[in-house]
Amino acid sequence: MTVKIGVIGTGAIGREHVFRLSRKIPGAQVVALNDVNISSCESINSDFDLDAKIFTDSHELIKSDSVDAIVVASWGPTHEEFVNSAISAGKFVFCEKPLAVTAEGCRQIIDAELTGGKRLVQVGFMRRYDQAYQQLKKCLQDNTIGHPIILNCAHRAPHAPGFGGDMAITDSLVHEFDVLRWLLDDDYVAAQVILPRKTSLCDEGLQDPHIVQLRTRQGIHISIESFVNAHYGYDIQCQVVGEKGVAALPEPASVQLRELGKLSHEILIDWKDRFVAAFDQEFRDWIQSIKAGKANGPSAWDGYVVAVTADACVKAKHSGQFENIDLPPRPDFYQ
Amino acid sequence: MTVKIGVIGTGAIGREHVFRLSRKIPGAQVVALNDVNISSCESINSDFDLDAKIFTDSHELIKSDSVDAIVVASWGPTHEEFVNSAISAGKFVFCEKPLAVTAEGCRQIIDAELTGGKRLVQVGFMRRYDQAYQQLKKCLQDNTIGHPIILNCAHRAPHAPGFGGDMAITDSLVHEFDVLRWLLDDDYVAAQVILPRKTSLCDEGLQDPHIVQLRTRQGIHISIESFVNAHYGYDIQCQVVGEKGVAALPEPASVQLRELGKLSHEILIDWKDRFVAAFDQEFRDWIQSIKAGKANGPSAWDGYVVAVTADACVKAKHSGQFENIDLPPRPDFYQ
Amino acid sequence: MTVKIGVIGTGAIGREHVFRLSRKIPGAQVVALNDVNISSCESINSDFDLDAKIFTDSHELIKSDSVDAIVVASWGPTHEEFVNSAISAGKFVFCEKPLAVTAEGCRQIIDAELTGGKRLVQVGFMRRYDQAYQQLKKCLQDNTIGHPIILNCAHRAPHAPGFGGDMAITDSLVHEFDVLRWLLDDDYVAAQVILPRKTSLCDEGLQDPHIVQLRTRQGIHISIESFVNAHYGYDIQCQVVGEKGVAALPEPASVQLRELGKLSHEILIDWKDRFVAAFDQEFRDWIQSIKAGKANGPSAWDGYVVAVTADACVKAKHSGQFENIDLPPRPDFYQ
Amino acid sequence: MTVKIGVIGTGAIGREHVFRLSRKIPGAQVVALNDVNISSCESINSDFDLDAKIFTDSHELIKSDSVDAIVVASWGPTHEEFVNSAISAGKFVFCEKPLAVTAEGCRQIIDAELTGGKRLVQVGFMRRYDQAYQQLKKCLQDNTIGHPIILNCAHRAPHAPGFGGDMAITDSLVHEFDVLRWLLDDDYVAAQVILPRKTSLCDEGLQDPHIVQLRTRQGIHISIESFVNAHYGYDIQCQVVGEKGVAALPEPASVQLRELGKLSHEILIDWKDRFVAAFDQEFRDWIQSIKAGKANGPSAWDGYVVAVTADACVKAKHSGQFENIDLPPRPDFYQ
Known part of the structure; x- marks a missing residue:
């Protein structure tokens, strides 16, 4: 079984996740892309030799029958809306931080998930x-x-x-x-x-x-x-x-x-070099959890706790x- | 495109390679197994939830139309025969060390490859x-x-x-x-x-x-x-x-x-923990090289040089x- | 020229300083000892093969013509009195911390030194x-x-x-x-x-x-x-x-x-092993400063600042x- | 008791040893100097505020009644002669390496010491x-x-x-x-x-x-x-x-x-910074051994073994x- 993924947001981090899901993670296939900048979707298809369908409407992508699970890597303030939409569609969704820009937004996602009765959300806390x-x-x-x-x-x-x-x-x-x-x-x-x-x-x-x-x-x-x-x-x-x-x-x-x-050791300069393997493992586990039908990564609750903590700080x-x-x-x- | 792999030798290291190819390497599928101990093939199929065909004859596996490429992980003295058979079949073959137990055996593999006119052999020097x-x-x-x-x-x-x-x-x-x-x-x-x-x-x-x-x-x-x-x-x-x-x-x-x-750091005890990521990368590259139609890892020549060096030592x-x-x-x- | 030292307080740290001054520091000679426990002075004379005069009265030791400079290593609450006495006698004095048990006591030592017009006090901040x-x-x-x-x-x-x-x-x-x-x-x-x-x-x-x-x-x-x-x-x-x-x-x-x-390095267990060389250097410098006629180590002011800081903490x-x-x-x- | 030292050879290393013996080692006094370059002796006296007698003849220095023990820090080929002379005079002698430029020369020093019946020689193996x-x-x-x-x-x-x-x-x-x-x-x-x-x-x-x-x-x-x-x-x-x-x-x-x-630690550049404390300890022990009347550092035998080893190499x-x-x-x- 191959998990068919739709990716919303194909800027720097989104692009990396598409590459990761296509080349490094067995059992996943990126079948749909969406971004405010359509050309970035096109270049991904071309650069990575993919044939993903490009959606102009994020919600259409989320609802599409050809998509099993969603990756949200768009601009932070849009996360909440797309995660809620994925929950409504009953699909697993991986959301880069922040889950929502307010603690209240996170709280509402929790409520939606509780109402739906199934954990669907994983937040991108890759550490x-x-x-x-x-x-x-x-x-x-x-x-x-x-x-x-x-x-x-x-x-x-x-x-x-x-x-x-x-x-x-x-x-x-x-x-x-x-x-x-x-x-x-x-x-x-x-x-x-x-x-x-x-x-x-x-x-x-x-x-x-x-x-x-x-x-x-x-x-x-x-x-x-x-x-x-x-x-x-x-x-x-x-x-x-x-x-x-x-x-x-x-x-x-x-x-x-x-x-x-x-007598020296190198210290990394570029943050992207630090967590490459962690990102890989994060997505490997996410795909496994989808296959198993049961989310087990950082949850909407974890996203909420972080938001409350940040507010207090x-x-x-x-x-x-x-x-x-x-x-x-x-x-x-x-x- | 998925590379269909046949594995000869499903002892400790062979079993690990099957797991690796099935779970960690995108683009590969283990479709055939062979071992002197048939039950080890069966338990692999069951343990890893595979449906690989079990061959009782190594050469049948090598020649099978359903197999694109071969992994040789059997007892050392058998390597030479299976590698030569794979070259005859015109298939890419990954061979755990030694390529052959004598330098002369390695030399003959080189000759066979030269005659065939295409690099097909990769030796398992994972370091x-x-x-x-x-x-x-x-x-x-x-x-x-x-x-x-x-x-x-x-x-x-x-x-x-x-x-x-x-x-x-x-x-x-x-x-x-x-x-x-x-x-x-x-x-x-x-x-x-x-x-x-x-x-x-x-x-x-x-x-x-x-x-x-x-x-x-x-x-x-x-x-x-x-x-x-x-x-x-x-x-x-x-x-x-x-x-x-x-x-x-x-x-x-x-x-x-x-x-x-x-003030301490842990030193590994088990050698298997040391090269896990190297083995993964080795096979990831091997699969890529097969897809590209061009072997680029340690070659039969490298296997030969090592054999000559070992003899001199x-x-x-x-x-x-x-x-x-x-x-x-x-x-x-x-x- | 040899600096003749009188030591007040010959418990653990005083005993170490006598050993240090006698065996490791050129240009110094321990000529006088005083402690509430006279037998500790006697055992020092005997153990280190010294012939120091044993005083039963600290102030007599301080005033003695045979003593050039004083080391105060007695019980903390007695430091202030002995340091003041040394200032009155116009002699260089090395005082283990604390200079005085109150900031006010330190302040009065500063005043006495200012009045005397010459820096005489060094506090034992060996770090x-x-x-x-x-x-x-x-x-x-x-x-x-x-x-x-x-x-x-x-x-x-x-x-x-x-x-x-x-x-x-x-x-x-x-x-x-x-x-x-x-x-x-x-x-x-x-x-x-x-x-x-x-x-x-x-x-x-x-x-x-x-x-x-x-x-x-x-x-x-x-x-x-x-x-x-x-x-x-x-x-x-x-x-x-x-x-x-x-x-x-x-x-x-x-x-x-x-x-x-x-893969390990030893961590010290006993604090006394940590600062041996620092104590040696501290006393080597102190003796040099006495020969040069000019105190240059941690001063009464430094002792006072530490006392004020400790009070605030x-x-x-x-x-x-x-x-x-x-x-x-x-x-x-x-x- | 103060050990009165005569130093032969006041080039770089000799000069350092004079400084060491004068300023860092209790119980030693440099009382005599000799070098082919008399002015280096004079500058030492002046720079270190010493009043050592300057000898124009090494052997006169060795024999002088005012000298208890000898440090040989002159040009390598002269060591053997001065060490033998010190043995003849029955005086403790510290000799920088080499003890002699040939194994045979070392052997003869051993014979002389054996004949004299007392270990007098210490070789400058400071490590x-x-x-x-x-x-x-x-x-x-x-x-x-x-x-x-x-x-x-x-x-x-x-x-x-x-x-x-x-x-x-x-x-x-x-x-x-x-x-x-x-x-x-x-x-x-x-x-x-x-x-x-x-x-x-x-x-x-x-x-x-x-x-x-x-x-x-x-x-x-x-x-x-x-x-x-x-x-x-x-x-x-x-x-x-x-x-x-x-x-x-x-x-x-x-x-x-x-x-x-x-992430780095400094590596020393100048060899002289590496063994400062070892040189100090070497001389501190040498002075103690002289006071105790019994040599215990690297012996003429050790100097000989090193010479034989170097020859074989x-x-x-x-x-x-x-x-x-x-x-x-x-x-x-x-x-």
């Missing part, structure tokens, strides 16, 4: 599929370092021109918000944001870096540095201090070099205080 | 597909450390009960023989084998470790330690000393741990001297 | 003499990572039975308070203390770990974890995030080991808020 | 005093990796203009010859020298690198790379493969840096064969 995070989670599950107490994390990128306002929180740290609660199997109860002196090496007026501090239900203290103009590379750090040891996210494997008075950033993160109980449906 | 080796090769190609002068390599495994005679050379170091000449784009001209004191922590009477030293056409000195009862782990090392720097094979990524007075081991490695010129066909 | 911290400072001075923005520090010890109340701050973090402002050439303006969930692996009722967060005049954010029952080792971490790079305190050099499935720990750190202007005398 | 080598030796003594089987060593320096002929062996590898037999508590029985392709980045006509391979009495295989124009830094490597693990010489501690797409280099290393039994006097 859970990254081998490095999986090794770290295994280390915690094996109790190698005892119960976690403190997490020191960093998300650093070389440059992010125009990355202003609250984007550090709403656009980038959302990945940390998802993967850390998955890692700890815990939820957040409060957030604080500290703004240290700004780097001078970025667009004027931009606040960079930020430090987000979260407290979990279990009392674990999490510190996440977001530094998107860090210059030296794309560097994801996560260190867990436990009761009897400390575990850190594996660094990507690279040649050990002795040259020019340095934005509020904390502006208040300078600890702000509570209040979540309703998780429906059994999402256990 | 070329390993990301770590590829990163190291890229580093050399980028001239980061200048021209290579010395290679210090090690192949260490925790235990190898019954691994006696010349098996360290003929069964295990053959992978190094292939990958190092690929890495350096060079050939060997002489070999010496040094036998240090034996470890006491292995089967009595066994010589372990060995040190094989090779000299290349360019005058590069290569030292390869084979230590198959090294206890502590499965550890592949390769360090290249160049004119202006030193580069070492990446260690597999793993959690950095601080516990019990140690075995001779050197027994003589205690440097022994020459004499190769005929490489046919243009294999450039 | 400034540690090669690792000096390498890190050099790296910052060389502008290798650009202007510092964030510091992530940790002070972890395996066990600290009975280390309760505010001791984590007043007894242990004082070393961080001193060395970090020296490292950054900056001062603190505010402190916050975060109390994560307690470790279960320590004395009941004890709060461990603590996280102290400081903000400097330049807006640098500092996070210091104090975890004195961290089990796995004695581990001092200091990572500086700068505008274009990140620098971390060197780990102590140790054998790289491959054994039992681990204790207050912040109990309030759960950011607390200001208010310092008077530094007298020119201490520039 | 035994290096903390890194001491940690590695401790690791072997603790049996952490089981019995050693293979040693992979490298001595790499950035540049060595004019370092031709057999100097790589006689001038530089002698340090490895000494420290490795000390490390293993073993002796060499055979040597082979392999000459790989020459680096193009050095003086024309020079052979660089060399690989010296030694076999010990216990059957341990040792490979030592000497690469004195390695460009990238001064880098001493020593890896011991044991029956159940692998231990490597600690890398010098240095700041871990993330900048410009690299030079022979092997020219023959291309394994050459035997024949030593007489070690006299009990040197146990």
Whole structure:
């Protein structure tokens, strides 16, 4: 059985997902494309030697009988509408983050899914599929370092021109918000944001870096540095201090070099190089879950929790205080 | 287009390749199985939910119209016969090492391929597909450390009960023989084998470790330690000393741990965990090359060179001297 | 010229300093000893083959014509009195931390020194003499990572039975308070203390770990974890995030080991092993400064700043808020 | 008691030793200097604020009643004469390597010492005093990796203009010859020298690198790379493969840096920075041994063994064969 996929949004990330589904994932076939820019669909068909039907109307694609499942990779504010449409059509849908641009939008998707009675939505939190995070989670599950107490994390990128306002929180740290609660199997109860002196090496007026501090239900203290103009590379750090040891996210494997008075390893520059294998695994699992008829990746609930957390962080950033993160109980449906 | 594969030999490695081709490689389908032990074919069909035809005769499988390409993963001494049969049938064939148990056997396969006029054979030297080796090769190609002068390599495994005679050379170091000449784009001209004191922590009477030293056409000195009862782990090392720097094979990524007075990283124990991704890539490339109608992996010539090198090493081991490695010129066909 | 030293307090640390001054530091001679426990002085004379005069009265030792300079290594609450006495006698005095148990006591020592018109006091903040911290400072001075923005520090010890109340701050973090402002050439303006969930692996009722967060005049954010029952080792971490790079305190050099499935380096267990060379260098410099007639180590002012910082941290720990750190202007005398 | 030292040879290394003995080693005083270049003695007196007597005749210095012990740091070919003279005078003598330029010369020094009946000679093999080598030796003594089987060593320096002929062996590898037999508590029985392709980045006509391979009495295989124009830094490597693990010489501690797409540690460039602490410890121990009246450092026997080893390596280099290393039994006097 081959799962026939329709992709909405064929910009950079959408294009990559089409390539991935066509060339690297057995059991999937991209049969339909849609984008506000039709020519990008055409070039995909031509570049990847596909024969996907190009839809001018996203909802037509979603409803089409030739489409089994949907990938939503369009502009963020459109996600909510397309996900709801897919749920109405009773089709599995993979949605890049954000699930919706407001927590309320996420909440309504949850309600729609609950009403439909079947989990259909997977949110594109690919870090859970990254081998490095999986090794770290295994280390915690094996109790190698005892119960976690403190997490020191960093998300650093070389440059992010125009990355202003609250984007550090709403656009980038959302990945940390998802993967850390998955890692700890815990939820957040409060957030604080500290703004240290700004780097001078970025667009004027931009606040960079930020430090987000979260407290979990279990009392674990999490510190996440977001530094998107860090210059030296794309560097994801996560260190867990436990009761009897400390575990850190594996660094990507690279040649050990002795040259020019340095013993060195390469640090990635381009974020796209960091999670290639995670994206592959994410889609491999998604296709398997569709074949099995049962979604098992990051759910609409996970998308909602991240949205609520981001809201609290934005509020904390502006208040300078600890702000509570209040979540309703998780429906059994999402256990 | 889907490449229809027949697999000869469904023991441990054959079974893994069937799984790989069925679940991880788009564009391939395992349609035929053959083994001296028919029940192993049956259990594969059942375990992996396949419907492959089971042949009792290897040559029937090779000739079958329903089979596009062959994987030979049977007992080593049978490889030569099946590869020759596949060449006669004009089909692409992937053959696990050794290509043949004698250099002469390899030579005859080359002759058959030359006569047929088309490269059909790929030998299972998967290390070329390993990301770590590829990163190291890229580093050399980028001239980061200048021209290579010395290679210090090690192949260490925790235990190898019954691994006696010349098996360290003929069964295990053959992978190094292939990958190092690929890495350096060079050939060997002489070999010496040094036998240090034996470890006491292995089967009595066994010589372990060995040190094989090779000299290349360019005058590069290569030292390869084979230590198959090294206890502590499965550890592949390769360090290249160049004119202006030193580069070492990446260690597999793993959690950095601080516990019990140690700052540590895990070392693999099971060799099967080391090259999983390389095997996947090897087959992904093989399928692509079949679709493109043009073999591009390790060739029958590469299999032959390794066989000649192994012969010289075995001779050197027994003589205690440097022994020459004499190769005929490489046919243009294999450039 | 040999500097004749009188040592007050010959417990564990005093005894070590006598050994150091006698055996490892050229140009110094321990000529006088004093302790509440006279027998500890006697055993030092005998164990180290010295002939130091034993004083039953600390002030007699300080005033003695045979003594050029004083080392105060007695019980913390006695430091203030002995330092003041040494200033009155016009003698150089090395005082283990704390300079005084209250900020006010430190302030009075400063006043006495100012009145005397000569810097005589050095406080035992030995981390400034540690090669690792000096390498890190050099790296910052060389502008290798650009202007510092964030510091992530940790002070972890395996066990600290009975280390309760505010001791984590007043007894242990004082070393961080001193060395970090020296490292950054900056001062603190505010402190916050975060109390994560307690470790279960320590004395009941004890709060461990603590996280102290400081903000400097330049807006640098500092996070210091104090975890004195961290089990796995004695581990001092200091990572500086700068505008274009990140620098971390060197780990102590140790054998790289491959054994039992681990690639590992030893982590120290005993804190005394960590700063041996720093203590040596501290006293070597102190003796040189006495010969040169001019104190140049950590001053009474530095001792005072640390005391004020510790007070603010204790207050912040109990309030759960950011607390200001208010310092008077530094007298020119201490520039 | 202060040991009064006379120093013969006040070039680069002699000058450093005078500084060391004057400023860093308690219990020593440099009271006499001699050099073919008198002005270098004068500048030492002036630069280090010493008042040492300057001798124009080395033998007068050795015999002088004001001199307790001798440091020989003059031109290599003169060592033998001065050491013999010191033995005749019954004085402790520290001699930089080589003890004598021929094995026969070393042998005669041994005979003289045996005749005198007291160990007086210490040879300047400072690596035994290096903390890194001491940690590695401790690791072997603790049996952490089981019995050693293979040693992979490298001595790499950035540049060595004019370092031709057999100097790589006689001038530089002698340090490895000494420290490795000390490390293993073993002796060499055979040597082979392999000459790989020459680096193009050095003086024309020079052979660089060399690989010296030694076999010990216990059957341990040792490979030592000497690469004195390695460009990238001064880098001493020593890896011991044991029956159940692998231990490597600690890398010098240095700041871990993330900048410009690299995670790096500094590699030393200047060899003088590598062994500063080892030289200090060497002389500290030497002074202690003199006070105790009993030499305990590297002996005349050790100097002799190294000379015999170097001779065999030079022979092997020219023959291309394994050459035997024949030593007489070690006299009990040197146990």
